[in-house]
Amino acid sequence: MIRINIIGAGRLGKTLAALARRxxxxxxxxxxxxxxxxxxxxxxxxxxxxxxxxxxxxSAADLYLLAVPDAAIADCAQRLAAGVPAGAVVFHASGVSGSELLRPAAARGAHIGSLHPAFSFADPAVALENFSDVLCALEGDAEACAALRELAQAIGGRPFELADGGKPAYHAALSVASNYLVTLTAIARHLAGQGGVPEELITPLLGGLMRQTLENALALGPQAALTGPIARGDASTVALHLQALDDEGLRAVYQALGRQTAALAGERLSEPARRQVLSALGAAEDSGPVQSLAG
Ligand SMILES: NC(=O)c1ccc[n+]([C@@H]2O[C@H](COP(=O)([O-])OP(=O)(O)OC[C@H]3O[C@@H](n4cnc5c(N)ncnc54)[C@H](OP(=O)(O)O)[C@@H]3O)[C@@H](O)[C@H]2O)c1
Known part of the structure; x- marks a missing residue:
């Protein structure tokens, strides 16, 4: 039997502990x-x-889970370190931080890592029953990753390893995919309302399009799923959109996403069309490089 200590037994800590026991x-x-x-x-x-x-x-254990709030992890690692035997594995479950928060334990000879389940533990009783085939991002030293892979599999997770230092970018990916999708929905709703779409039709109007687009982007890949004025090189439509946006913040969002969209369109846009679209977006050629997301 592998001995595990749980430091911080809130929503995630007690659920993972119950799954480990089970x-x-x-x-x-x-x-x-x-x-x-x-x-x-x-x-x-x-x-x-x-x-x-x-x-x-x-007491001494083989594994230590620090499932305290993110802001308390470093302090708890410092306090825990003195009692951790060499060779034990100390890990946390934060999505954005890596095992660097656990360095005091590593200094005592422990292996350090992190295991982030992409899952909501809002209600532990519900989480306990639904935790199945959950993707679990692992990071840390080789011994910690091996132990955490074993734990993730034992509790019904599907582990995968991140690049060294990859935690912030990994977590940003989740935030963009989840939170920013909500923000884009809010912006689209605002514009539909501004255009006079009846309130009760805004959700059906945008919802059908958004669901279909998301399905296409996931199934075909972003570049193949891209449609609309920027992908077609229709600079005059882009200019009309920008004229309709009277809020400076929304214009900036539209322009920044427009530049990324033009880059995503890649070779589908001829060079003259790309220049016209960028000009309509108010983006001069020297306005800085855009990451190519195509491919
Ligand atoms: N909740 C989720 O859905 C979820 C999903 C993925 C990852 N995570 C990660 O899991 C970790 C824990 O999150 P959570 O949502 O489970 O937090 P939580 O429900 O707020 O629980 C935190 C636990 O830590 C204890 N605690 C707080 N400060 C402590 C300290 N200084 N020393 C010892 N114990 C302390 C709390 O109990 P007392 O107040 O009684 O001390 C409580 O048992 C975080 O790193 C979070 O990012 C959470």
Whole structure:
């Protein structure tokens, strides 16, 4: 049995601990929070474990999960480090930070890593039942990654490894895909309202188009899925769009995304058409390089 200590047994910590116990391959040992009540409640949820509230009472284990809020990880790693045996694996579950937060434990001979499940643990009871085939991003030293791959598989996750230092870009990808999609929806709704589309028709009007476009982009790839005035080199339509945007912030968003869209269109745009579109977007040739997202 692999012994695992849980430091911070909130939504994610107690759910992963319960899944580890259920796998039959892990013994949940210490369950630490700052309050005795929350530690005891977490042990009850997990169905195993000893409630602990003091760092000095944390016993030796093979794995240590630091499932405290992101802002507390570095401080908790510092406090935990003195009691961690060499060769143990210390990891956290933050999406944006890497194992560098755990360096104090590495200095004591521990292996360090992180395991981020792309999943919402908002309701632990629901999460426990639905955690299946969840993609889990791993990062850290080789020994930590091996141990975390084994854990992820045991609890029903699908592990994959990130590049060294790749955590912020990985998390930005999730934010762009999720949060910015919502922001784009809000902008499109605003413009539809400005154009006089009846309120009750805005969702059906945009919803059908957005769903179809997303399906195409995922199935065909972004470049093949791209349609519309920029991909066609229709500079006069782009100019009319910009005239309709009376808010400076929205114009800036439209212009920045327009430049990326022109770059994505790649060879589908002739060089003269590309120049006309960029000019309509108010983007001079010297307005800085645009990352080619084509291909
Ligand atoms: N929730 C999600 O859906 C989700 C998804 C992916 C990744 N994550 C990551 O998982 C980690 C935990 O998030 P969460 O949502 O589970 O947080 P949470 O529900 O707020 O739980 C945090 C836990 O840490 C304890 N805690 C807080 N400060 C502590 C400290 N200084 N020392 C010891 N224990 C402390 C809290 O209990 P007391 O207040 O009683 O001490 C609580 O048990 C974060 O890194 C987060 O980014 C979360």
């Amino acid at each position: 796998s039959g391959r892990y013994r949940v040992q210490d369950v630490m929070t700052r309050g005795a009540d929350s530690a005891a409640a977490a042990c009850a949820f997990i169905g195993m474990g000893r409630a602990v509230t003091e760092w000095a009472d944390v």
